Amino acid sequence: MASEASGVSNTENASVAACDIPQQAGSANGHGPKGHGTFVLALGSVGVVFGDIGTSPLYAFKEALHTAAADGVTRAEILGVVSLALWALILVVTIKYVLFIMRADNKGEGGVLSLMALAQRAMGRRTALVFGLGVIGAALFYGDAVITPAMSVLSAVEGLRTIPALEHSITTEMVLLIATVMLLGLFFIQSRGTAKVGQLFGPVCALWFTVMAVLGVYNLLAHPGVFRSINPYYAVHFLQHHGMAGFIVLGAVFLTVTGAEALTADMGHFGRWPIQAAWLFFVLPCLALNYLGQGALALNTLVEAERTGAPFQELNWFFEMAPDVLRLPLVILAGAATVIASQAVITGAFSLTQQAIQLGLLPRMDVRRTSETQSGQIFVPQLNTMLLLGVLAVMFTFKTSSAMAHAYGLAVTGTMVVTTAMAFIVMRQLWKWQLPAALAFLIPFMTLDLVFLSANALRFFTGGWLPVLIGAALFTIMATWVRGSQILSEKTRRDSVPLADLMEILRARAPHRAPGTAIFLTSDPDMTPVALMHNLKHNKVLHERNVVLTVRTAETPRVPEEDRIKTFKVNDDFKKVEIYYGFMESPNVPKALALLRKQQGLKFDIMATSFFLGRRSIVPSANSGMPLWQDRLYIFLMKNAANPTDFFKIPPGRVVELGAQVTV
Known part of the structure; x- marks a missing residue:
């Protein structure tokens, strides 16, 4: 909703009656949002959706086997680790996400905040449980967004050490330097948009997955016995005979499925069927073959060690799968794949931030469109800078991908627990599943999520604290912004005059009339806007035509043009106008008013119209309902929020701001 302050809440509760919007193309048929065929969209999804999970083979098997090899390695342990990796992909990604979670789309859109909006709509109101789950899931995603680029790029650059000619000359400092240059380049190009570069993402990642499959098959030919690990018996046997050590290995195995959330988060760009087809018929087979190939190489290394009596040598299994002569091209391709994964x-993170702003979870930020045709191509300068600093800080703190692996899983497992819980609510409340059927989904998958969460929690003190710290910081910011905005809205409502009462006052004592149209932005259309009261009090004038304008966020991704605007006549002098935007859209008030003029024949010139905003100066109060430190945090967030004039795309020369001091 519009705010009357410099950075005050986008909405009091960010809750409105959602418009009944048609299903987005692409969520239920073979054609995506732009009408492209399934194959083209599936190829595009390989680059964007599967970039993160597609780079997991660089480090997942290596870390899991390293954890299992604390007291030496046996054939059963290698087969057990491979089996755990394969069944994690089958149970978590294929069955849970592809077959179940992807059905819970919000008009074609997915992701944790989209699912939260869908669950709220299913409940018929905002509940503390659903809202809390959504905020936790969003906060944890930012932790993942900081760690993923550092982890992926660092693991690719470390592959240089597997090249015989370079293995002794590549130091940790050199690895960090190369990774830093790559990451700086990646973050600096964000402002230019990724539309042109993005056209290469699909083909490059398709090549990456193909190379992974070929490397897997190449090594499988030398030791085909690893195929036995497809039998889940080896996974169960490993966990049964390793106790707590097996549980710790499970935390490392979870690295194979990091990136699964992207399957739902990017549904709106590609559609459900292209993503499902790409996973089932291409990505999953390539990943499975690669993990089998790494297992085959480990078995072969073990056999050779037993034959010669030498100790089992732990290697960087992914890169060691390739012949020496192909290592450098493989490292270059891995670097490109990890940059693409980081870009995704x-x-x-940009998309989630836009949703969070629209849903009232974060203060307004400068959201720039980098493409005139692709709605998903956006750039958030503040967030880009914060992510860059966070990624570099994480990388230089942990220095190696192995050390960083301990920090990686906790945020992702937390988000998965949130997703499972909200999907259960949607199944019960929206799909009307019977309780036994919904529990048949909830119990096994929530158990699986909690097992992985517990396994990753064991790594809390060796790095898992990092995503929890980032998530806690973001949760505090979101909770403070929502609560502070709520308190401010309630206080403003108490101190304001109902609009109906003002009409009676104006009828009794008519003020001087000024020519033209005045538009007053407010978050509560039933109360007199602060700017209108100040205009009457200090300037003692009322325009010929007055519009009380409220911008609302629907609980759907996008709002059709025919449902964009609702108008209500108050009297001959006043109209109330409500403009609706989906949580995936950026508000543009002049464009909406032009639509209003076209649809309803409203006669006014945008360049002869004055927009009135109430700019409030907030001071902390000991009796606000929040601790003093939270008051100060809220005021800091508000002062650094984007100017509403810029956010709503209002011509700056047409804006009049009238201020007041408010305690919160």
Whole structure:
């Protein structure tokens, strides 16, 4: 909703009656949002959706086997780790996400905040449980967005050490330097948009997955016995015979499925069927073959060690699968794949931030469109800078991908627990599943999520604290912004005059009339806007035509043009106008008013119209309902929020701001 302050809440509760919007193309048929065929969209999804999970083979098997090899390695342990990796992909990604969670789309859109909006709509109101789950999931995603680029790029650059000619000359400092240059380049190009570069993402990642499959098959030919690990018996046997050590290995195995959330988060760009087809018929087979190939190489290394009596040597299994002569091209391709994976996470963070702003969870930020045709191509300068600093800080703190692996899983497992819980609410409340059927989904998958969460929690003190810290910081910011905005809205409502009462006052004592149209932005159309009261009090004038304008956010991704605007006549002098935007859209008030003029024949010139905003100066209060430190945090967030004039795309020369001091 519009605010009357410099950075005050986008909405009091960010809750409105959602418009009944048609299903987005692409969520239920073979054609995506732009009408492209399934194959083209599936190829595009390989680059964007599967970039994160597609780079997991660089480090997941290596870390899991390293954890299992604390007291030596046996054939059963290698087969057990491979089996755990394969069944994690089958149970978590294929069955849970592809077959179940992807059905819970919000008009074609997915992701944790989209699912939260869908669950709220299913409940018929905002509940503390659903709202809390959504905020936790969003906060944890930012933790993942900081760690993923550092982890992926660092693991690719470390592959240089597997090249015989370079293995002794590549130091940790050199790895960090190369990774830093790559990441700086990645973050600096964000402002230019990724539309042109993005056209290469699909083909490059398709090549990456193909190379992974070929490397897997190449090594499988030398030791085909690893195929036995497809039998889940080896996974169960490993966990049964390793106790707590097996549980710790499970935390490392979870690295194979990081990135699964992207399947739902990017549904709106590609559609459900292209993503599902790409996973089932291409990505999953390539990943499975690669993990089998790494297992085959480990078995072969073990056999050779037993034959010669030498100790089992732990290697960087992914890169060691390739012949020496192909290592450098493989490292270059891995670098390109990890940059693409990082780009997908950064884009996801931008998209999530836009949703959070629209839903009232974060203060307004400068959201720039980098493409005139692609609605998903956005750039958030403040967030880009914060992510860059966070990624570099994480990388230089942990220095190696192995050390960083301990920090990686906790945020993702937390988000998965949130997703499972909200999907259960949607199944019960929206789809009207019977309780036994809904519990048949909830119990096994929530158990699986909690097992992985517990396994990753064991790594809390060796790095898992990092995403929890980032998530806690973001949760505090979101909770403070929502609560502070709520308190401010309630206080403003108490101190304001109902609009109906003002009409009676104006009828009794008519003020001087000024020519033209005045538009007053407010978050509560039933109360007199602060700017209108100040205009009457200090300037003692009323325009010929007056519009009380409220911008609302629907609980759907996008709002059709025919449902964009609602008008209500108050009297001959006043109209109330409500403009609706989906949580995936950026508000543009002049464009909406032009639509209003076209649809309803309203006669006014945008360049002869004055927009009145109430700019409030907030001071902390000991009796606000929040602790003093939270008051100060809220005021800091508000002062640094984007100017509403810029956010709503209002011509700056047409804006009049009238201020007041308010305690919160």
